Amino acid sequence: MKLELERKKIKEFGQKLLTSHLTKGTGGNLSIYNPSENLMAISPSGIPYPEIKLTDIVVMDLNGNVVEGDKAPSSEYEMHKIFYEKRNDIFSVVHCHSVYSTSLSILRKELPASHYMIALAGKNVRCADYATYGTKELAINAFTAMQDRYGVLLANHGLLTGADCIENAFNIAEELEYVAETYYRAKTIGEPAILSEQEMDLMQKKFKNYGQAR
Secondary structure (H helix, E strand, O other): OOOHHHHHHHHHHHHHHHHOOOOOOOOOEEEEEEOOOOEEEEOEOOOOHHHOOHHHOEEEEOOOOEEEOOOOEOOOHHHHHHHHHHOOOOOEEEEEOOHHHHHHHHHOOOEOOOOHHHHHOOOOEOEEOOOOOOOHHHHHHHHHHOOOOOEEEEOOOEEEEEEOOHHHHHHHHHHHHHHHHHHHHHHHHOOOOOOOHHHHHHHHHHHHHOOOOO
């Protein structure tokens, strides 16, 4: 079985998307890229996460060809492979439909630095231009808006994160959803105070070796 370890992690973290309330049903998708094999493992399309078997997880090359697996890959595979093609610091991508991040994406607003934990992703989280799900256009829009960042809001859709491993990509998704929720709640009371660019520069330096999976 190709990319067995990667498949096991996708199965594990797919279930965590549900238990961490980052998505519902079959929403969202996950992938891990193995650079030595030049292959990615990606969650299958339309199978509930608790029901996914290792053999259901699809192995693809970066030309979009299925190398191993008899299930259809996630319809969003273009949005995963573009990061593996064009960035050398991302080896896992997590996409979810978490409530507060998605709420901001429906407003087509960025998530500003209302909390220092956003530094895991960058100085802010931009909102990508809208495109239909599963299209190459959406992949390009997500990649463009996530340049020099590790998270992006997908307009009227959800949240996407990337990192050097699935543990970090998932952690960023959890933290960004927390920041989105606290920002949303603060907005219902008044106008949130936003941290300065200088403070975010400092946070990014401090976070380089803090709380990261290795």
